[in-house]
Amino acid sequence: MFRRLLKDFRFGVLPVPGRVIAIVFFVFLFIFPLITQNSYYVNMMINASIFAIFAVSWDLLGGYTGQVNFGHALFFGVAGYASGLLGRYLGWPLPATMITGILAGVAAGVVTCYPALKLRGSYLSLLTLAFPLMLVPLILYFRDFTGGEYGLNQLPRIAESLAGRYYICLILMTVSVLIMWKLTDAGSRYVRTGLIFHAIREDEIAARALGINTIRYKLLAFMIGGFFAGLAGVLYTHTQGGASLYMLILTMSFQAIIWVIFGGIVSIYGGVVGVFVLYPLVYLSYDVQTLFEKIHEAIPKNMGPLLVIVEFLEKLTTYPMLILAVVVILTLLFMPEGLAVLIRNKIERECPRCKLTNGAWRKQCRACSASLH
Amino acid sequence: MAAELLIYTVVHGSVYALLAVGFSLIFGVARILNMAHAAFCVLAAYIMYNLVSPVLGIELGTLPAIIISIVAVTLLGMLAYRFVIDRVREHHGAVLLITIALAIFMEQALTMRFLNTPASVDYFISGYTIIAGVKILNDYLMILGITAVLIIAVHLFLSKTKMGIAVRAVANDTEVANLMGISPSRILLITMAITTALAAIAGVLVAPTGLFHTPATWGNWLLVIMVIVVIGGLGSIKGSIVGAAVVAFVEALCIYDPLKLFGSGAAYLMSTFVLLAMVIVLIARPAGLFGTLFEEEKL
Numbered sequence: 001m002f003r004r005l006l007k008d009f010r011f012g013v014l015p016v017p018g019r020v021i022a023i024v025f026f027v028f029l030f031i032f033p034l035i036t037q038n039s040y041y042v043n044m045m046i047n048a049s050i051f052a053i054f055a056v057s058w059d060l061l062g063g064y065t066g067q068v069n070f071g072h073a074l075f076f077g078v079a080g081y082a083s084g085l086l087g088r089y090l091g092w093p094l095p096a097t098m099i100t101g102i103l104a105g106v107a108a109g110v111v112t113c114y115p116a117l118k119l120r121g122s123y124l125s126l127l128t129l130a131f132p133l134m135l136v137p138l139i140l141y142f143r144d145f146t147g148g149e150y151g152l153n154q155l156p157r158i159a160e161s162l163a164g165r166y167y168i169c170l171i172l173m174t175v176s177v178l179i180m181w182k183l184t185d186a187g188s189r190y191v192r193t194g195l196i197f198h199a200i201r202e203d204e205i206a207a208r209a210l211g212i213n214t215i216r217y218k219l220l221a222f223m224i225g226g227f228f229a230g231l232a233g234v235l236y237t238h239t240q241g242g243a244s245l246y247m248l249i250l251t252m253s254f255q256a257i258i259w260v261i262f263g264g265i266v267s268i269y270g271g272v273v274g275v276f277v278l279y280p281l282v283y284l285s286y287d288v289q290t291l292f293e294k295i296h297e298a299i300p301k302n303m304g305p306l307l308v309i310v311e312f313l314e315k316l317t318t319y320p321m322l323i324l325a326v327v328v329i330l331t332l333l334f335m336p337e338g339l340a341v342l343i344r345n346k347i348e349r350e351c352p353r354c355k356l357t358n359g360a361w362r363k364q365c366r367a368c369s370a371s372l373h
Numbered sequence: 374m375a376a377e378l379l380i381y382t383v384v385h386g387s388v389y390a391l392l393a394v395g396f397s398l399i400f401g402v403a404r405i406l407n408m409a410h411a412a413f414c415v416l417a418a419y420i421m422y423n424l425v426s427p428v429l430g431i432e433l434g435t436l437p438a439i440i441i442s443i444v445a446v447t448l449l450g451m452l453a454y455r456f457v458i459d460r461v462r463e464h465h466g467a468v469l470l471i472t473i474a475l476a477i478f479m480e481q482a483l484t485m486r487f488l489n490t491p492a493s494v495d496y497f498i499s500g501y502t503i504i505a506g507v508k509i510l511n512d513y514l515m516i517l518g519i520t521a522v523l524i525i526a527v528h529l530f531l532s533k534t535k536m537g538i539a540v541r542a543v544a545n546d547t548e549v550a551n552l553m554g555i556s557p558s559r560i561l562l563i564t565m566a567i568t569t570a571l572a573a574i575a576g577v578l579v580a581p582t583g584l585f586h587t588p589a590t591w592g593n594w595l596l597v598i599m600v601i602v603v604i605g606g607l608g609s610i611k612g613s614i615v616g617a618a619v620v621a622f623v624e625a626l627c628i629y630d631p632l633k634l635f636g637s638g639a640a641y642l643m644s645t646f647v648l649l650a651m652v653i654v655l656i657a658r659p660a661g662l663f664g665t666l667f668e669e670e671k672l
Contacts (some may be wrong), residue, residue: 010425068466122465124404126603127655133596137645171571250592315485319524322481328474332467333460 015366016357017347022269025276029170032161042162044292046239048279049166049173051259054232055271056180058256059226064184064194065218066201067116070129072229072256077132077248079105079230080237081139084152089145094156098234105230106223113222117215120204132248151244158238165239172235176228181268183224197221201266223347237343258324262331264338273340278327280322289317376505378625384513386614386621389518389581392594393601393613394524395571401608401664402544402564405458405468411594412476413569414576415492417446418585419483421577422492435497443573450569451562458565459558476591483588491587494580501532516578523574527567528610540564544608596644606664615662623647 013019032045049111054076062068083101086092092100112131116124139146146152159165186194199207207213237243246252263274292314299307316322335342348357349372351365358366365372396410420442424433433441454474461467498511531537542550543560551557581586584594601620605612627643660666 062466068469070469091485115652119655120606122400122404122469123603123659125466125469125656126406127652130652133398134645134648134652137641137643145535183441215441254470282407285399319481321477321487322485325474325478325481329457329471329478332474333457336461336467 012098015118015359017359018344026174027054033166039162042166044283046166046169047151047283048275049169050232050235050239051255051279052173052272052275053176053228053235053261055256055275056177056268057228057232058182059230059260059265059268059271060184060197061221062257063260064197064201065221065222067218068121068125068128069112069225069253070125070257071112071132071253072128072225073250073252074128074132074135075105075108075226075229075246076233076236076252077135077243078108079170079233080247081146081152081244083148083158083234084155084237084243087155088152094158098158101234101237102227102230103222105226105233107226108230109224110219112226113219116222117218117219126332128248129253132253133250136245136248139248149245151242151246152237153242155237155241157241158235162192164199169239172231176231177268177272180224180228184268193217193220247322258328260338262327262342264344267338270340274338277339278324281293282324285317285320285323289314291337292317374629375509376469377629379621380504380507380509381625381628382618382621384462384517384621385624386434386618387517388575388582388584389566389597389601390614390617391520391523391571391575391578391621393598393605393617394527394610395568395575397537397602397605397608397613398527398571399564400602401536401610403462403542403561404465405462406465406472407458407568408469408472408595409453409476409479410568410572411591411598412479413446413450413572414594415585415588415591416449416479416483416506417573417576418492418494418580419487419588420445420656422494425494426556433482442577443570446573447566447570447574448656450572451566454562454565461560468475476595480588480591485567487500487588489587489589491583492585493583494582510582512581514618522572522612527571530567531610536560536563573668588612593644597647600647603651603661604654606661608665609661611662612661612663619650621656 006029013023025265029045029049033042054072058069059073061072079101082104083097086097086100087094090360108131112128115127117229119127126351126373140148143149157165158168182188183191184193184194184197185200189193196207196212199212200214200217200221204214206238227237233247234245259278261274263272264270292310295309296307296314299310331338337345347360349360349362350357351368351370351372354368355371356367357371362372364370392411392414396407399405399407399410421438424438425435457471457475458468461471495508496512498515501508501510502514503509529537531541539550539555539560539562539668542553542555543557543564547557550560576585584590595622601616602613603616605614605616605620623646624643627646654661
């Protein structure tokens with residue numbers, strides 16, 4: 001058993017640079033709390049793990065199945081609020097509220113799916129955009145019950161210690177991403193969903209002509225999307241210790257899409273890369289600002305133009321959304337396939353004969369020794 | 374009560390129709406959902422505010438300020454179309470995202486400059502008129518008039534001039550229009566210029582009424598515009614007028630609440646009901662009341 005694992009590692013992982021990077025990255029994540037105990041940075045990584053689940057669940061629904069959902073925050077927020085409200089008013093124990101919260105996310109997926117079955121393209125995006133925005137005023141209207149603008153506070157947390165919260169989120173993130181990766185794997189011998197999701201995205205009418213019940217599979221995609229986005233929402237609520245309107249607003253839905261597009265759409269791992277690159281970038285903008293302040297003080301007063309540039313950069317760091325908007329525009333214009341896919345195509349090459357991935361430096365395939373040029 | 378409802382509907386409906394007509398036009402011609410439309414309105418309002426008030430050091434008169442801001446925003450819209458939107462036009466998701474990113478970019482740039490100062494411009498015409506016992510600001514009456522004139526002008530442009538017929542040809546079938554010697558890329562650029570000009574005019578006119586509180590208000594306006602255009606039918610000008618009236622009427626019902634259904638918090642529920650109307654229209658008739666769906670958009 002162990003020997004087989006070692007063999008797999010030696011011949012299946014080491015020769016493929018993408019897999020090596022993925023493993024190094026996850027090892028880094030697992031030892032992260034040993035590197036720093038600073039709650040500021042550990043909290044950042046907790047949020048990044050949760051948002052990675054959220055982003056990847058969008059990729060499954062919007063990327064793979066092609067149901068471009070502009071209201072993904074609905075599943076996130078509904079699950080979080082459901083869990084919080086059940087714990088607050090019915091006094092249910094935490095695991096029960098969390099599971100019910102996730103089921104509420106799935107239910108939100110089903111509710112969104114029924115009207116969405118008839119629509120596609122821009123019309124679908126507009127419809128899905130509307131749902132979370134319809135919920136926000138309702139939460140404000142029933143403010144005595146839901147807490148209104150202040151949200152639900154002082155909810156129980158999944159673990160008392162910071163490291164406990166970190167590892168729960170990290171393990172759930174790893175497991176969820178692996179499950180979603182398997183579910184969308186078009187070449188899988190065991191699960192058909194990946195292939196069918198691809199078919200629905202590429203040509204739904206053709207898929208239907210092949211005898212695939214596209215309605216059932218679209219419903220399934222919405223339910224899976226709702227499940228994992230709901231899981232992310234529940235985790236977010238019970239690591240922050242509160243649910244707020246921030247979970248439902250437009251920004252939340254767009255963030256998921258921005259992360260996935262930046263990392264690489266229709267590629268599961270793209271969402272993870274997008275979150276772990278962009279989220280810290282925005283989160284740490286305050287640190288960067290203090291850094292620029294120090295540079296600002298260090299520059300002598302007679303360096304006019306340099307001083308202006310540094311002042312401008314310092315001001316820029318106060319507006320992380322501005323930087324994010326520019327990143328989105330540049331990504332869509334110059335690397336529509338996304339950062340992770342771009343890098344992967346640079347360092348890996350698929351063998352034209354046996355479809356095995358090889359490092360880009362090889363001249364011959366490592367299995368069938370076909371020429372790679 | 375009936376008079377108040379009716380007047381609210383007409384007055385606010387005209388503002389909404391003015392905002393929505395450009396959004397609808399660019400979708401009808403190029404199938405672009407320009408999410409930055411409302412941001413262009415807000416930008417025009419702020420440029421005018423910047424020019425007429427002593428913020429910048431040059432205090433222009435109202436008319437030059439209006440003209441400069443409309444021209445500047447129109448040029449900006451054309452640049453944005455040519456260098457950003459046009460490149461991703463084939464994929465609807467990318468268009469939505471990139472226009473949202475443009476809108477956020479404009480909002481953040483305005484926030485950098487103005488923080489959250491409202492674009493408070495003086496009324497163009499001070500005072501108010503009383504019609505059927507309801508006070509209406511003269512500015513709103515002016516907006517009503519200008520909206521009517523602009524919509525008639527757009528209608529005449531589309532139906533009578535050669536350029537307008539070319540625009541409609543591109544909207545109907547880009548490939549055949551191209552074969553008939555019309556350059557679609559030029560027509561689309563012109564349509565984008567017209568729609569951003571309409572957005573800028575709307576922004577400038579609405580600025581004194583204080584509806585643009587902060588640079589971030591574009592989100593709320595975009596929502597209103599979207600609902601209007603979906604109800605009326607994406608791409609139809611007649612539809613956006615009807616949709617604007619429907620939305621304004623629903624809003625009036627929520628604000629005056631004639632049946633006293635929701636108590637004091639009724640205004641909160643406004644956008645819920647407005648969005649509900651949009652969802653119902655999308656489910657029952659995706660093309661809206663007057664819109665058309667292309668074959669590839671059906672399912």
